[in-house]
Amino acid sequence: MMIILDNEHVLVNESDHAAVREVLDSLDLSGTGSAVAEYEDDLAFWFGVDHAIACSSGTAALHLALLALDVAVADEVIIPATAPVMTAMPVLAVGATPVFVDVATSTSFALDHGDLATKITPQTRAIIAVPMWGYPADGPDLVDVCKGWGIPIIEDAAQAHGTMVAEHYVGTRATVGCFSTHNRKLLSTGEGGFCLTADPAIAQRLRELRNVGKRPGEGFGAVFGLNYKLPSLSAALGRSQLARLGTRVADRRATLRSVTEHVAGMAGLEPFPIRSDGLPNGYSTLFRSSTGTARPIAERLGAAGVASDPLRYGYKALYQVPALARHAPATRCANAERLIETVVTIPCHEGVGPQHLGRIAAALRG
Ligand SMILES: Cc1ncc(COP(=O)(O)O)c(C=O)c1O
Known part of the structure; x- marks a missing residue:
């Protein structure tokens, strides 16, 4: 694709x-x-x-x-x-x-x-x-x-x-x-x-x-x-x-807000919470699937040509990564596993335009 x-x-x-x-x-x-x-x-x-x-x-x-x-x-x-x-x-x-x-x-x-x-x-x-x-x-x-x-x-x-x-x-x-x-x-x-x-x-x-x-x-x-x-x-x-980092962060925060607003209210998807005393930098916009796994959502985004990191990079708990698993034979982190299973990332960089927002929304709706 x-x-x-x-x-x-x-x-x-x-x-x-x-x-x-x-x-x-x-x-x-x-x-x-x-x-x-x-x-x-x-x-x-x-x-x-x-x-x-x-x-x-x-x-x-x-x-x-x-x-x-x-x-x-x-x-x-x-x-x-x-x-x-x-x-x-x-x-x-x-x-x-x-x-x-x-x-x-x-x-x-x-x-x-x-x-x-x-x-x-x-x-x-x-x-x-x-x-x-x-x-x-x-x-x-x-x-x-x-x-x-x-x-x-x-x-x-x-x-x-x-x-x-x-x-x-x-x-x-x-x-x-x-x-x-x-x-x-x-x-x-x-x-x-x-x-x-x-x-x-x-x-x-x-x-x-x-x-x-x-x-x-x-x-x-x-x-x-x-x-x-x-x-x-x-x-x-x-x-x-x-010299442009401050502007870049401000622009991306604005795009993060508009991506979030565009997706808000869509069934099965919630914005990833931002701590009340914190501000993200707009590296990516995060959502979470409220219906369990986010995999079908990520697959739809992928099919629409929108990069979403967890699927793309095979996101998993670190103790499940082959090079690291031997260090943690008995580790289970329930919150981490649930987060990884449900998180969805959507780009919010300077290349995201109105035409993308429609495409993202259509892919998310399924
Ligand atoms: C959280 C985190 N730590 C470390 C690194 C490693 O940085 P680099 O690729 O510059 O070696 C990355 C790179 O993407 C990262 O996202």
């Missing part, structure tokens, strides 16, 4: 071309070029945090965060069962064991604090929170609970640039916030990512880890590290795109 409305919409304008050309002409192309430092300064300013560390992907950002927090073999890392495979792979990369926790309800990506409490052990070294599809999920209560336990939070905000909870951007209250700037993201450098942190020591470690363990005044390998730098060309593109 031909895709008529895809799930991503890349926006590149003349300012982006000019920014990339300027770096290209400078011949200062590597990940230590001045364009990277400028991008990082702008990221820190935009998000209102002290430190931003650019890197080569969202996966690299998560891997760097785990390494910076000294997560290693025999440690455990908590992950919501509704997270994508990309969140869990870096945990395997450091040799730690992922521990899957249920979500609070079947209409929330926030961690269930009751289940969390039963799964914390002396080996727990980090908790990863994952606001899926840019929907606000965990709030200040998770920060408080984790402070009490003395366990750092990594927020995997790969899909959540500009999402807000309790007047803060998602990813800015965690010990480390991790973002992707892959093509589909609201801030896009093709491939890329960044970490945010308020902690200067962690920021320093992230920089060393990203650049093969190089410390100021010392050579490579002063400490352990990898090459996870973001190239200067990508940083220039990211910086140019960042």
Whole structure:
């Protein structure tokens, strides 16, 4: 079936071309070029945090965060069962064991604090929170609970640039916030990512880890590290795109509202609830089937050429993913399974026009 409305919409304008050309002409192309430092300064300013560390992907950002927090073999890392495979792979990369926790309800990506409490052990070294599809999920209560336990939070905000909870951007209250700037993201450098942190020591470690363990005044390998730098060309593109991120989030929120209004009242379908102190970023619009499985709805959307992620990517609870199942032989997360079975995603990016709204509605009606 031909895709008529895809799930991503890349926006590149003349300012982006000019920014990339300027770096290209400078011949200062590597990940230590001045364009990277400028991008990082702008990221820190935009998000209102002290430190931003650019890197080569969202996966690299998560891997760097785990390494910076000294997560290693025999440690455990908590992950919501509704997270994508990309969140869990870096945990395997450091040799730690992922521990899957249920979500609070079947209409929330926030961690269930009751289940969390039963799964914390002396080996727990980090908790990863994952606001899926840019929907606000965990709030200040998770920060408080984790402070009490003395366990750092990594927020995997790969899909959540500009999402807000309790007047803060998602990813800015965690010990480390991790973002992707892959093509589909609201801030896009093709491939890329960044970490945010308020902690200067962690920021320093992230920089060393990203650049093969190089410390100021010392050579490579002063400490352990990898090459996870973001190239200067990508940083220039990211910086140019960042100048439009606020507008982009506002536009997408408006489209999310109009998609939701268009679908409102349709039998068997409800908008996915948004927490009262939160604002999504318009990465996608979410609905839930109120009649059980959303599969027939997703199939109808697919047949109409409208990309819907759960079916497209074979969305399943992380403990059902082959590469992860052996870490959780007895795990069942009832809310997560119900959420995954009932959630429907609909694009709400800048390419969604009135002609699509009609098509979406027709497909949903069946
Ligand atoms: C929630 C989440 N975490 C991590 C990643 C990994 O990011 P990247 O593809 O930049 O490595 C993604 C990518 O889509 C993601 O959606």
